[in-house]
Amino acid sequence: DSGVTQTPKHLITATGQRVTLRCSPRSGDLSVYWYQQSLDQGLQFLIQYYNGEERAKGNILERFSAQQFPDLHSELNLSSLELGDSALYFCASSVGRNSYGYTFGSGTRLTVV
Amino acid sequence: AQTVTQSQPEMSVQEAETVTLSCTYDTSESDYYLFWYKQPPSRQMILVIRQEAYKQQNATENRFSVNFQKAAKSFSLKISDSQLGDAAMYFCAYRSPTMYSGGGADGLTFGKGTHLIIQP
Numbered sequence: 001d002s003g004v005t006q007t008p009k010h011l012i013t014a015t016g017q018r019v020t021l022r023c024s025p026r027s028g029d030l031s032v033y034w035y036q037q038s039l040d041q042g043l044q045f046l047i048q049y050y051n052g053e054e055r056a057k058g059n060i061l062e063r064f065s066a067q068q069f070p071d072l073h074s075e076l077n078l079s080s081l082e083l084g085d086s087a088l089y090f091c092a093s094s095v096g097r098n099s100y101g102y103t104f105g106s107g108t109r110l111t112v113v
Numbered sequence: 114a115q116t117v118t119q120s121q122p123e124m125s126v127q128e129a130e131t132v133t134l135s136c137t138y139d140t141s142e143s144d145y146y147l148f149w150y151k152q153p154p155s156r157q158m159i160l161v162i163r164q165e166a167y168k169q170q171n172a173t174e175n176r177f178s179v180n181f182q183k184a185a186k187s188f189s190l191k192i193s194d195s196q197l198g199d200a201a202m203y204f205c206a207y208r209s210p211t212m213y214s215g216g217g218a219d220g221l222t223f224g225k226g227t228h229l230i231i232q233p
Contacts, residue, residue: 002157033220043204045220058220088156102221104150104158 003027004105006091012111018079021108023091025072031055031094032074033102034066038087049074081112115140115207119224126195127232133180134190134227136205146208147181148221149190153201161203164188192229200231 003026013019025032034046036059045058049068060066063081068074078085088109092102116139126132138147149161164172164181171179176193192199206221 035220042225043221043223045222048220056220090158092158101160101163103160106155106157109156 002103002105004029004091004093004103006089006105006108008108009106010109010111012113013081015081015083015112017081017112018077019081019110021076021078021089021091021110023074023076023093023105025074025091025093026103029093029095029103030072032068032072033092033094034060034074034076035090035092035104036087037090037107038084041087043090046076078110083112086110086112115142115145115209115222117205117207117222117224119203119205119227121227122225123228123230125230125232126192128195128197130195131191131193132195132229134192134203134205134229136188136190136224138186138188138205138207138222140186140207140209142209144210146210147179147188148206148208149177149179149188150204150206150223151199151201152204152226153198158204162190195231197231197233200229202226202228 005024007022030051033048037043046060047066048056052068063079066076088107090107091105094102118137145166147164151159151161162174178191180189204226205224
């Protein structure tokens with residue numbers, strides 16, 4: 001157990017729907033990162049939050065959004081889902097804003113049908 | 114933007130032998146961090162080893178070591194005494210030290226990965 005908890009582990013939904021993925025960072029970690037792993041795009045950085053504030057954006061679609069709550073857990077919201085959004089979504093956490101060591105969760109497998 | 118290239122989609126090695134996985138990257142920055150992550154069939158991303166670019170000494174973690182060639186922008190991973198449990202996808206990743214304030218991705222840039230097979 002890495003200490004980073006992601007729920008649910010698996011999610012199957014239809015095109016056009018909206019889903020929410022949840023991440024609880026490791027105790028004491030203030031930064032949360034979201035990554036997408038797909039067969040065609042590989043592993044891509046989506047977005048980072050630090051202590052409740054958005055810190056950096058990567059290749060995140062406008063249909064996707066995220067937030068980090070006061071208790072530091074984070075949610076990734078995916079809307080108007082398309083078949084191509086099927087992927088493994090990872091959350092990672094680190095202690096500070098500039099920490100270079102991340103701890104990854106076990107991921108949420110999203111299947112859009 | 115930084116790019117990371119892993120030119121070996123798949124590598125195979127006999128148990129107890131040594132294998133080297135290649136990684137090259139492209140950046141205009143002088144300071145950065147490099148990582149190797151392992152992803153076994155469980156899909157968990159596990160940090161294997163990391164290297165700060167300002168350190169000339171190559172990082173070592175037990176059977177895992179790197180050959181960091183900054184001028185050549187090369188960061189290879191050597192696994193000694195390969196074990197069956199080493200079988201996994203291995204990803205090389207780059208991280209810029211600069212971040213925040215209005216732009217620029219602060220996450221890891223990953224290569225496409227190398228699938229390592231351990232032959233018993």
